[in-house]
Amino acid sequence: MFNYFDLFTGCGGLPCQHKECSKKQVSHALKLLESHSYKQVEELTEISKSTLIRVKIGC
Numbered sequence: 881m882f883n884y885f886d887l888f889t890g891c892g893g894l895p896c897q898h899k900e901c902s903k904k905q906v907s908h909a910l911k912l913l914e915s916h917s918y919k920q921v922e923e924l925t926e927i928s929k930s931t932l933i934r935v936k937i938g939c
Contacts, residue, residue: 901927906935 909925909932918929 910936 905925905927909921909927912921912924913932913936916924918932921927921932922929
């Protein structure tokens with residue numbers, strides 16, 4: 881498990897407050913984005929749209 885804060889220390893905020901997600905969960909969410917909307921992925925994975933965008937752009 882890792883904390884999103886460790887990934888985004890230069891983004892000016894906590895991308896995923898009070899929640900820890902595994903790298904596997906994040907990879908799965910990014911894969912789902914190839915065929916689903918952000919809203920659908922957010923509902924399926926419980927990872928916020930904002931966090932998905934931050935991960936995707938590599939912030």
